[in-house]
Amino acid sequence: MSRWDPPEMGRLRATRDRLPFQRTVSILLLTLCASTASHADPLLPAWEQWQNALKPTGSPADQLTLAETGSALYTIVIPEQPTAQEQKAADELVRWLGQMTGAEFRVTGDAQARREREISVGRTNRWEEAALPGKQTDLGEEGYGIAVENDRLFLWGGAERGPIYAALALLEEDLGCRWYHSTGGHVIPRRPTLTFRPAPRTYAPPFLIRDPFFRDAFDGTWSLLNRTNAPSAPVPEEWGGHVDYDGAFVHTFNQMVPPERYFDAHPEYYALIDGHRSQQQLCQSHEEVIRLATESVLALARAHPNAEILEVSPNDGGQHCECPECAALDEENGGPIGSYLTFVNRIAAAVEAEFPDLLIGALAYLDTTDPPTQARPRGNVAVRLCNWLQGWGASYEDWTTSENGACVRYRQALEGWSAITAHLHIWDYINNFSNYLRPVPMMHILEPAVRSYQGHGVTGVMYQSNYQSLGGVRSPMKAWVIAKLLWDPSRDVAALMADFTWGYYGEAAPAMIAFDALLDEDRREGRPFFADARALALVEEAERLAENDEILQRVKVAKLPL
Numbered sequence: 001m002s003r004w005d006p007p008e009m010g011r012l013r014a015t016r017d018r019l020p021f022q023r024t025v026s027i028l029l030l031t032l033c034a035s036t037a038s039h040a041d042p043l044l045p046a047w048e049q050w051q052n053a054l055k056p057t058g059s060p061a062d063q064l065t066l067a068e069t070g071s072a073l074y075t076i077v078i079p080e081q082p083t084a085q086e087q088k089a090a091d092e093l094v095r096w097l098g099q100m101t102g103a104e105f106r107v108t109g110d111a112q113a114r115r116e117r118e119i120s121v122g123r124t125n126r127w128e129e130a131a132l133p134g135k136q137t138d139l140g141e142e143g144y145g146i147a148v149e150n151d152r153l154f155l156w157g158g159a160e161r162g163p164i165y166a167a168l169a170l171l172e173e174d175l176g177c178r179w180y181h182s183t184g185g186h187v188i189p190r191r192p193t194l195t196f197r198p199a200p201r202t203y204a205p206p207f208l209i210r211d212p213f214f215r216d217a218f219d220g221t222w223s224l225l226n227r228t229n230a231p232s233a234p235v236p237e238e239w240g241g242h243v244d245y246d247g248a249f250v251h252t253f254n255q256m257v258p259p260e261r262y263f264d265a266h267p268e269y270y271a272l273i274d275g276h277r278s279q280q281q282l283c284q285s286h287e288e289v290i291r292l293a294t295e296s297v298l299a300l301a302r303a304h305p306n307a308e309i310l311e312v313s314p315n316d317g318g319q320h321c322e323c324p325e326c327a328a329l330d331e332e333n334g335g336p337i338g339s340y341l342t343f344v345n346r347i348a349a350a351v352e353a354e355f356p357d358l359l360i361g362a363l364a365y366l367d368t369t370d371p372p373t374q375a376r377p378r379g380n381v382a383v384r385l386c387n388w389l390q391g392w393g394a395s396y397e398d399w400t401t402s403e404n405g406a407c408v409r410y411r412q413a414l415e416g417w418s419a420i421t422a423h424l425h426i427w428d429y430i431n432n433f434s435n436y437l438r439p440v441p442m443m444h445i446l447e448p449a450v451r452s453y454q455g456h457g458v459t460g461v462m463y464q465s466n467y468q469s470l471g472g473v474r475s476p477m478k479a480w481v482i483a484k485l486l487w488d489p490s491r492d493v494a495a496l497m498a499d500f501t502w503g504y505y506g507e508a509a510p511a512m513i514a515f516d517a518l519l520d521e522d523r524r525e526g527r528p529f530f531a532d533a534r535a536l537a538l539v540e541e542a543e544r545l546a547e548n549d550e551i552l553q554r555v556k557v558a559k560l561p562l
Contacts, residue, residue, distance in 0.1 A: 060197035086122030143204025161240030182219035209460025246304030284343035311361030371416035382423035391429030425460035
């Protein structure tokens with residue numbers, strides 16, 4: 001095995017020897033850096049240490065050469081009257097293949113004469129005539145297919161973003177393009193002669209909502225390129241749009257029945273708590289409250305025709321109405337979920353008559369976390385279970401196996417809700433609400449958690465982190481890794497972290513890899529991370545290793561919490 005040992009490693013070893021490093025961190029850093037050079041790939045970015053964690057599995061097709069010495073050998077073909085998504089897919093290929101090769105790739109309609117070497121995008125007449133494996137696979141709205149027949153490359157997909165995702169999957173997974181961060185952070189391999197063996201495949205993501213709730217991930221372009229489908233990352237409707245809560249995202253009771261408008265004249269519309277009417281929540285059994293809330297939801301639906309979900313959920317902070325009618329419903333259902341779900345179902349039934357495809361969102365959170373014993377969500381109700389139990393009370397534990405009481409209760413809630421609803425969404429947490437910059441070492445939880453969600457039939461996952469700024473410990477990496485894991489839960493988180501770190505930090509990556517290892521070591525050993533002087537030394541070493549100002553700025557953002 002050839003050893004990668006640039007001059008910078010001497011300085012890194014000096015840092016290691018100068019500080020009381022744990023042996024595991026030193027071995028991880030030096031072994032990883034030494035071994036990765038043996039896996040060279042002609043399509044990797046400039047530094048050989050990077051490995052493609054997204055490389056598709058399966059038998060690759062025969063070799064294709066898309067460009068030679070900066071000249072395009074292939075033409076991109078789209079239907080004569082393409083959909084907006086098919087046109088966008090072709091545009092993305094032109095842009096990124098052009099950056100890779102320096103070549104100009106032409107786009108033509110499928111009425112033009114056939115050529116031996118073509119990239120067929122969407123449902124062209126070439127695609128209609130070809131006998132392609134996976135052609136009959138149901139790809140849903142966002143799934144995609146890639147196939148090869150002779151020297152033709154075929155890219156197609158589902159009705160929403162599918163064709164775009166086919167193009168992006170080819171660029172990202174087969175060719176190694178990366179869009180790590182919304183402000184820069186693009187890594188596009190430069191290959192004037194572009195030869196590769198594509199992996200024929202079809203794939204449809206298991207989750208409809210894929211939401212890394214980071215400020216970094218709110219950019220619509222980043223979202224599209226990284227195949228997330230998040231309410232906070234607007235993708236234009238003509239390119240498939242995004243899951244939209246237009247006007248009613250969370251904690252909407254005051255929005256539905258505003259207390260400043262009704263409380264003084266009608267305190268009975270609001271929750272009876274400890275013998276007094278309170279604006280904290282609504283009285284969910286009051287017929288006039290149900291009518292007003294229904295009218296509010298219908299008005300929102302009419303004003304926002306692109307909305308997929310409108311949420312009817314309690315105000316933040318918990319508590320619930322204790323009036324006799326609400327209390328009776330709660331008693332029947334083992335808790336406050338009884339009156340709440342009954343309220344949501346009443347509204348959902350009224351909305352369905354006018355908007356049969358619109359989901360009404362309900363929040364399983366605080367008082368309403370545990371599923372009901374009797375009531376059941378209607379078919380047009382989406383329940384969003386919030387992991388506040390593990391995320392706040394046992395934040396470093398793997399809730400899928402831990403016997404901590406909070407983790408056990410969350411598992412039971414997940415199992416209970418998954419058994420009674422077809423639309424189960426998750427609101428999970430990887431942040432510290434008292435200090436958004438403070439490290440929350442939870443990368444080890446992501447794999448088992450996301451796979452558990454998939455196994456329980458969850459259809460949407462949101463991971464809330466630092467959404468108010470671009471800072472936070474490794475926020476760009478976390479957003480990117482979560483995006484990839486929610487798209488494909490079979491991905492390996494450690495490999496994704498390495499992919500990002502080498503690609504995003506370049507020659508400073510070894511120190512940043514050691515930084516991540518130290519953070520996880522401190523978690524396992526129960527040590528306070530901010531008291532560990534080694535962390536600061538590692539990031540300062542990364543600053544010294546940075547090969548340009550852009551990389552240096554990225555390291556400085558990572559250093560900010562320290």
